[in-house]
Amino acid sequence: MSGNKTGFMGKVGSARSALGGKAGMTRLGHRAVPTPPEAAIDAAQGANKTTASTYITRTPPPGATLSNPTALLYSADRLWATVTLTLETAGPVAVGESADLTPLLSGKGVLLDTGVPMKITLARGTKLYIAADAVNRVKVIVEPLPWLEQIFAAVKRFVA
Amino acid sequence: MSYPQPDTSLYAASGAKFFRLNTQLVSDGDIYESAVGAEAFAIGPDSDIPKVNLAYFDDQAPNFLQDITITPQRPFSGLVRANNTGRYAPAQRPGRILMWPDAVFAADFDPSAIATGVIRTDMIPPTMDVIQYFGAPPALTTGRNDKRYYYEQLPVGGVNSYFLGIPYYGRKYASIVLLNGTVTTCNIDLYGVTFPMNRPGGLTLISPLGTIATAFLSASTKTISETDGQFDYLLLKLGFTTAPTVTTFNLAITTSDKG
Numbered sequence: 001m002s003g004n005k006t007g008f009m010g011k012v013g014s015a016r017s018a019l020g021g022k023a024g025m026t027r028l029g030h031r032a033v034p035t036p037p038e039a040a041i042d043a044a045q046g047a048n049k050t051t052a053s054t055y056i057t058r059t060p061p062p063g064a065t066l067s068n069p070t071a072l073l074y075s076a077d078r079l080w081a082t083v084t085l086t087l088e089t090a091g092p093v094a095v096g097e098s099a100d101l102t103p104l105l106s107g108k109g110v111l112l113d114t115g116v117p118m119k120i121t122l123a124r125g126t127k128l129y130i131a132a133d134a135v136n137r138v139k140v141i142v143e144p145l146p147w148l149e150q151i152f153a154a155v156k157r158f159v160a
Numbered sequence: 161m162s163y164p165q166p167d168t169s170l171y172a173a174s175g176a177k178f179f180r181l182n183t184q185l186v187s188d189g190d191i192y193e194s195a196v197g198a199e200a201f202a203i204g205p206d207s208d209i210p211k212v213n214l215a216y217f218d219d220q221a222p223n224f225l226q227d228i229t230i231t232p233q234r235p236f237s238g239l240v241r242a243n244n245t246g247r248y249a250p251a252q253r254p255g256r257i258l259m260w261p262d263a264v265f266a267a268d269f270d271p272s273a274i275a276t277g278v279i280r281t282d283m284i285p286p287t288m289d290v291i292q293y294f295g296a297p298p299a300l301t302t303g304r305n306d307k308r309y310y311y312e313q314l315p316v317g318g319v320n321s322y323f324l325g326i327p328y329y330g331r332k333y334a335s336i337v338l339l340n341g342t343v344t345t346c347n348i349d350l351y352g353v354t355f356p357m358n359r360p361g362g363l364t365l366i367s368p369l370g371t372i373a374t375a376f377l378s379a380s381t382k383t384i385s386e387t388d389g390q391f392d393y394l395l396l397k398l399g400f401t402t403a404p405t406v407t408t409f410n411l412a413i414t415t416s417d418k419g
Contacts, residue, residue, distance in 0.1 A: 056173050059195060059244050069245060089172050089294040090197035090239055102245075114199060114295050133255070134196050134242040135169040 048079070051142045057093060057132035070101045073130040073140065076122040080148035083120050083128060086139040087112035093132040095120070101131035112138065124149055168194040172294055179292045180204060181259065184285040188265040192290075193256040197242045199296045202235035204289025205305045210330035211262035212290050217243040217255040224248055229262055230290075232330075232417065235300045261288050263329050264355040264392060266364070271323045271395065274351065274366055278320035283393070284309065286327040306416040314398070314409040316342065322398040324411075325353065328391050332419040334384035336372065336396070341408030347399045348372040350382060352391030367391065386419045 055073060073095065074083055087093050094101045095118075096109030105111070109131060112118055117139075122128060130138065171179045181192055182204055201214055211231050218226035225248055230236050243255035265286055272279060309326055316322045328334065338348065350369040356362025367389060372382045384394070394413070 054175075059169055088175070090199045092197070092239070092241060104245075133245045135172045136197070137172065137175065 048144050048146055050144065051140075053140050054088075055130065055138045055140050057130065057134070057136045057138065059135045068100055068102055068131075069133060070099060070129050070131040072099075072127060074122070074128045074142060076124055076126050076128075078124070080124050080145040080152075081122050082143045082145060083122060084117050084139075084141040084143070085112055085120070086117045087114050088137040088139060089135075090114060091132065091136055093130065093136050093138060095128060095130050097126060097128065099127075099129055101129055104131055104133055121145070123152075165192060168196040168292065172196040177293065177295055178297070179294070181290045181292070182206060182287065184287050185209070185261060185265055186285070187267060188261055188263060190288070191258055191260040193258050194292055195242050195244055195256055196292075196294065198240045198257065198292045198294065200235060200237040200293040200300060201230050201240070202291045202293075202297075202300050202302075203230055203232045203304065204291050205303075206287060206307070207232070207289035207304055208286035208307070208327035208329055209261040209263050209288045210304075212288065213258075213260050213262045214240070215258040216240045217246045217248070219246070223250070232304045233302055235302065237297075237300060257292075259290055261286075264357060266355045266359060269325065269353065269355070269364065269393075271321075271366070271397070273364075275321040275323070275397065275399070279323065280315060280320065281323040281325065282315070283325035284327060286329065304417050306414055306418075308415075309411075309413045311409065311411040313407045314411065316346075316398060316400065316404055316407055316409060320400065322400075324396045324398075326394045326396070326413050326415065328352070328394045328415060330390060331415040331417060332386040332390075333416040334394060335412075335414045335416075336382040336384070337379075337410075337412045338372065338381070339379045339410035341410065342400075342404035342406045344400055344402055344404035344406075346401070346404075347397075348380070349397040349399070350384070351395040351397065352384075352389055353393040353395050355392050366395070369394075372396075 058069065085095060091112060091114060092104055093112045094104050094109030095112065098108050101109040166181060168179045203212060211229055213227055213229050215225050215227040217224055228236055240257055242257050246255035247253065248255065267283060269283055271281055314322060340346065349371050352367040352369050354365040356364055369384060369388055372380055
């Protein structure tokens with residue numbers, strides 16, 4: 001028997017693990033250090049674009065009322081995104097993740113302040129809704145955050 | 161009221177920062193509406209009407225209707241909801257911001273109590289000027305512009321009395337400058353008119369403010385100051401003893417809020 005006290009056959013530091021990582025001696029002992037998967041190139045390049053537009057809230061036609069004036073403003077179904085909203089008119093305008101934000105002043109959503117930008121970071125899969133009881137103009141700037149999904153997935157794996 | 165009613169939603173949707181309702185009244189019962197919320201209301205610079213009532217949806221007020229009055233000295237700053245989804249009670253009309261003049265105006269004013277014979281009366285309709293701000297205004301200035309009415313000719317003809325009514329509401333000063341080019345003598349008198357609250361049957365108060373000229377042939381001036389009283393209208397009477405054949409009559413009336 002050789003003098004290898006660990007019983008490991010072969011040179012330390014040269015083998016690679018079956019996981020594709022580099023097997024070697026760390027201060028914690030023999031550990032296979034996982035390599036994060038390479039970032040996949042998003043085929044839909046348009047999803048990474050920053051967009052800027054003005055949203056005009058709808059108003060009921062004369063003589064009629066809307067049972068639920070809530071409308072979908074943005075759906076972060078592909079990527080995390082930062083949405084910046086600025087109310088240009090008097091309002092009130094409410095935004096939130098619920099599909100029904102009425103009554104408008106009930107607290108189901110967050111009221112926008114005129115002329116004050118509001119930044120919201122939406123996780124992937126989150127929908128943002130908007131509601132108002134009159135015609136209003138809202139500046140909408142959407143800035144995708146594609147790296148957040150990778151960070152979120154990596155953190156989940158480490159935690160798991 | 162002007163027809164069709166201006167649509168405030170179009171102003172808000174097109175990016176305007178304010179909506180200006182600047183219209184001559186047909187009657188003092190004209191009511192205008194706005195379907196868009198506001199951050200402030202103010203009397204416009206060219207308004208003859210000195211007080212404008214506003215009504216808006218308030219679910220804690222009787223009939224869900226709350227009202228406020230604005231004047232040139234007192235605009236209103238604060239969020240006023242249009243609340244199109246609400247319903248006023250008991251009419252069940254959709255929520256709107258309502259605006260109407262808080263002044264009496266009688267387009268059918270009859271001056272026969274102070275004149276005889278054939279009479280022609282021209283009452284200049286008052287203008288209601290209100291500014292609705294969609295966003296917070298940088299500053300709310302107060303006051304109305306001085307207003308000037310200038311005529312080069314007046315529809316005078318025949319042996320008759322001609323009356324010209326000018327909105328005065330709340331003004332403190334008026335200057336009247338006349339130049340008679342009809343080559344016919346006439347008597348010129350000035351009155352202050354206060355319309356009755358109830359019509360028909362109400363009593364119109366016509367206060368003499370003095371004779372401007374008698375047997376007037378050339379030029380004359382007259383000023384009205386705050387001490388003469390405040391009236392709804394200034395009424396100028398031209399009485400010809402013989403029928404004028406020339407209608408040239410230069411007239412310049414300036415009304416001001418500055419005493």
